[in-house]
Amino acid sequence: MKTMAMTKELAALVDASPLAITADELTFMLDHIGDPDGKLRDDVIYTLFGRGFFEGGFTADQRAEVAREVLRRQDLWRDIDRPGTDAVFGRTFTALVGTLILNYDAAHAFLTDDQRRTYMQWAVTYLQREKDYRGYVSGHGWAHAVGHGADFLGSAVQHPQFLHTLIPDVQKSVVTVLRRMTSAFLDDEEQRLAAALVVGLTAHNISLREWTDWLAVEHAYLWHNYAADSLPSYYRLSAWLRIMQNAYFLLPVDDPARQPCLAFINDYFIQMGFRQ
Numbered sequence: 001m002k003t004m005a006m007t008k009e010l011a012a013l014v015d016a017s018p019l020a021i022t023a024d025e026l027t028f029m030l031d032h033i034g035d036p037d038g039k040l041r042d043d044v045i046y047t048l049f050g051r052g053f054f055e056g057g058f059t060a061d062q063r064a065e066v067a068r069e070v071l072r073r074q075d076l077w078r079d080i081d082r083p084g085t086d087a088v089f090g091r092t093f094t095a096l097v098g099t100l101i102l103n104y105d106a107a108h109a110f111l112t113d114d115q116r117r118t119y120m121q122w123a124v125t126y127l128q129r130e131k132d133y134r135g136y137v138s139g140h141g142w143a144h145a146v147g148h149g150a151d152f153l154g155s156a157v158q159h160p161q162f163l164h165t166l167i168p169d170v171q172k173s174v175v176t177v178l179r180r181m182t183s184a185f186l187d188d189e190e191q192r193l194a195a196a197l198v199v200g201l202t203a204h205n206i207s208l209r210e211w212t213d214w215l216a217v218e219h220a221y222l223w224h225n226y227a228a229d230s231l232p233s234y235y236r237l238s239a240w241l242r243i244m245q246n247a248y249f250l251l252p253v254d255d256p257a258r259q260p261c262l263a264f265i266n267d268y269f270i271q272m273g274f275r276q
Contacts, residue, residue: 010044019057021048026062030069033097034090038141041093049097053104060110067101067115070094076122083132088143095126095145095152102155109161116161123156124169128176135187146177146185150192157200167206170197171214174243178222184235194246201257212260215244219264223271241268 006028013019021029029048035041049066052058058066070076076094079087102119105111111119127149134143156162157170174193200206222240226233241264248261269275 014047019051021057033093036086036140053100080129088132092145092148095148099151099155106159120156123152124166127173146189147192150196154196154199158203162205178236181236182232190239190242191246194243198250211257215260
């Protein structure tokens, strides 16, 4: 009954203006970041976290509490080696809350140096460990680990205090997702991955040389491992094409980082026999 009453109480706050969240309400929100009830988790809890950070719903102490508690609870890693369970919702929505935290910190620095480093390290390694690639889960709503993980990755790589030493992990995160694929993505995962890379480029945290060199290596690897009778190898190459297409159109029209994307897009169509 207490859970039902608190759920109703929080649902009434979703459109409240001005928004104020009590200590008990915040504790419940933290306890239910990954609730299996998609409506509660997505439409209420996550919405209130977003409004709390970016519409003044949290006090400074509450923002600090959220940042501390997310790190303390470690839900980003809970049961990460057991794909297919409901724990995925705790992981992926912790990634989304981590995105809010890093985005807010980028504009209004409030994390400690240690917290900021930890959130960035989490953001650039989460996709290397996540194996549950489900998108929409019937009866529970969105898991969408790759999409949410890409958002978290992007929030780190565009941060003004991003650590350049983490660039290899940014690249490894995308590579790991591609090489772990066994079926086609269905829920725009590729454009979320592309967006994460593009914000790093436009923030000048990924250099043109790093971008160009990495694309060349990954493009060559995927083609070297492509076989016409291997569906997984085709899905990986097709996902790579869509990442390149999305990156090309997301980048500013005068950005030289578009050129290697276009070259690899053209090469795909030539090698697949669509053009000379």
